Amino acid sequence: MRLFLDTANFKEVRHGVELGVISGVTTNPTLVAKEGHPDFKAAVREICGLVDGPVSAEVLSLDRQGMMREAREVAGWAPNVVVKLPITADGLAATSVLSREGIKINLTLCFSANQALLAALAGATFVSPFVGRLDDAGHDGMAIVADIAQVFARCHYTTQVLAASIRHPLHCVVAAKAGADVATIPYKVLMQMIQHPLTDIGIARFLEDWRKVYEREEVKTL
Ligand code: G3P
Numbered sequence: 086m087r088l089f090l091d092t093a094n095f096k097e098v099r100h101g102v103e104l105g106v107i108s109g110v111t112t113n114p115t116l117v118a119k120e121g122h123p124d125f126k127a128a129v130r131e132i133c134g135l136v137d138g139p140v141s142a143e144v145l146s147l148d149r150q151g152m153m154r155e156a157r158e159v160a161g162w163a164p165n166v167v168v169k170l171p172i173t174a175d176g177l178a179a180t181s182v183l184s185r186e187g188i189k190i191n192l193t194l195c196f197s198a199n200q201a202l203l204a205a206l207a208g209a210t211f212v213s214p215f216v217g218r219l220d221d222a223g224h225d226g227m228a229i230v231a232d233i234a235q236v237f238a239r240c241h242y243t244t245q246v247l248a249a250s251i252r253h254p255l256h257c258v259v260a261a262k263a264g265a266d267v268a269t270i271p272y273k274v275l276m277q278m279i280q281h282p283l284t285d286i287g288i289a290r291f292l293e294d295w296r297k298v299y300e301r302e303e304v305k306t307l
Contacts, residue, residue, distance in 0.1 A: 086261040089269040093117045097272040109138035111269040133163030141191045143169035152179040160188045177207045184208030198232040205242035217250035234264030
């Protein structure tokens with residue numbers, strides 16, 4: 086399973102890429118608005134330049150024609166851009182046309198295995214089940230990721246399962262076990278994944294033990 090960052094913050098993307106563990110980025114209108122980017126196109130192009138892998142940028146139109154118009158424009162902004170559309174009847178219809186034109190689509194706001202199945206049939210490159218929001222609504226978000234992964238494997242669909250709305254590190258492990266191709270995670274979760282108190286305690290003890298023997302005054306003067 087690969088990891089993408091779910092953010093529109095340049096600094097976070099830079100750091101994630103520098104760590105060598107982030108191979109793509111997903112954004113949504115909420116994340117872009119949170120950063121207050123004055124120019125959406127410029128922001129998407131900047132992020133596309135920071136990471137080699139796919140960068141999802143969401144359109145705002147809700148009708149098929151509007152989605153296709155916006156998607157064709159966004160697709161021209163950078164070679165690694167992926168257009169994000171909601172899974173609706175219009176979103177599916179737009180995806181089936183755009184995917185045949187070679188435009189990569191991430192069908193988002195997926196809350197069921199049936200929606201994911203339709204996304205695959207329409208030719209989406211990614212489908213994004215929203216795990217945290219399913220959990221919030223009293224469902225088992227990860228069970229739906231597992232169902233989708235099973236259906237896709239069984240039916241030999243090439244659409245990639247992109248687990249989204251990830252809220253904590255455990256979600257990442259479970260997504261990987263469930264068969265997700267990608268988990269897109271907030272920067273905070275990436276930092277939480279790195280941390281372990283026993284790692285910090287272990288580092289402190291190694292240094293302390295070393296210093297006790299090799300950094301005593303008399304040893305230093307030898
Ligand atoms: O990018 C979409 C998704 O990851 C949103 O997450 O936490 O707002 O449900 P969240």
